[in-house]
Amino acid sequence: MSALETKLEQRQQQRRCIVSGETLPTDRLIRFVVGPTQELVPDIRGKLGGRGIWVGAVRATIDVAISQNLFNRAARADVNVPENLGENIECQLLKRVQGYLSLARKAGQAIAGYEKVLENASNGGFALLLTAWDASYNAQKKLSSLATGLAHVDCLSGNEMGVVFGRERTVHVAVAIGSLASQIKIDGRRLAEFRGKPSLNEVRYDAEV
Incomplete structure (x- = not known):
């Protein structure tokens, strides 16, 4: 693998947290997608289709995303956040x-x-x-x-x-x-x-x- 390919692969394995704004490795984040009924779905395996919304893998960070309606902002739509998400x-x-x-x-x-x-x-x-x-x-x-x-x-x-x-x-x-x-x-x-x-x-x- 060339240096350029390695750099691209490393970049592809990083995403931006919608709460902190930090760009982090995907194994330090939780991916979410919006389901067909506008319900927010945690995609722990990172395999679900659709545009991903990434949040730091810390419960308090996810609580901030909920309380500040950051999931709605990231999805550009009103999404239903399950009460038992954490x-x-x-x-x-x-x-x-x-x-x-x-x-x-x-x-x-x-x-x-x-x-x-x-x-x-x-x-x-x-x-x-x-x-x-x-x-x-x-x-x-x-x-x-x-x-x-x-x-x-x-x-x-x-x-x-x-x-x-x-x-x-x-x-x-x-x-x-x-x-x-x-x-x-x-x-x-x-x-x-x-x-x-x-x-x-x-x-x-x-x-x-």
Whole structure:
């Protein structure tokens, strides 16, 4: 790929947030489209037809877009905003992260539990560390200092991770290098930011997976 093609591809992967006016990577934004009944529809997968309206993937930012009628302005029409829009977006993001994590588990690419993660996370085959956001501070820090080469996202509660692994609760999960880890990282980051629960170490969002 030429330098020009790379530049064009990078530009195509960025959009402008209608609230902040910032141009951001699409994986930091939520796309919306207006449905046939003028209802605002969150397009989490980015696959729906129609002109996209982009908003930063933070719940407070979406609340601002609603309160200031910015969706109407962007659509140049009166649109119907669902009352449960925020809950709908969070639910979809959660299902995506859990779905990809479940696929990784079934493929043997995800392990859970402190001892397993401690034993395997630093062997070079893993790319992503997930820690329950509702765990104690000590539990969250237990592995973060050891798994220094891993991307680190805290987007799920212990119960939400436990569901994927058939347990009541799971605090530590590691995901192997590959496309599933990449997708979990992307959607996990959006979910964490939407919930206002950023990673313990922001730099680790940019670690290679």
